Amino acid sequence: MLQNLQQLSVNQYNKVDRKLYIGNLPPGITQQTLVDLLNAALIQMKATISEGNPVVSAWISQDANLSGHYAFVEFRSAEEANNGFCLNNISILGQPLKVGRPKTYTGAAAHAPAGLSMPGAISYPPGMRVDEQMRVQLPSKVIVL
Secondary structure: OHHHHHHHHHHHHHHHHOEEEEEEEOOOOOHHHHHHHHHHHHHHOOOOOOOOOOEEEEEEOOOOOOOOEEEEEEEOOHHHHHHHHHHOOOEEOOEEOEEEOOOOOOOOOOOOOOOOOOOOOOOOOOOOEEOOOOEEEEOOEEEEO
């Protein structure tokens, strides 16, 4: 029983490390669309540590039809959550995202500063955005979802 409690504690600790706050979402975006767009952007930016999708789930605030609402997204690893900071200020449907840690996060302040000064972190390419057809656009590439 004690081992089960310890494992639960470790999983909860890991879950907090794997979550990010995503603010300033466009009105009407769904959980699945957000997950798909973030995964496509992170894969395109090579911000993953292994094959597959780094974002595993999302919870979007109840104010989903209002501009500027927020979500919490869960990554499959803490390292990929740290890499998720490279999504800060990318534009999704005209809304620049704001990326941060949830208030429940108690670990070291992690962010992806410009210039890749954080090990394992990257910064997003200039001009990256998501258009009204839900395509992730980089200056020289387009990903159709």
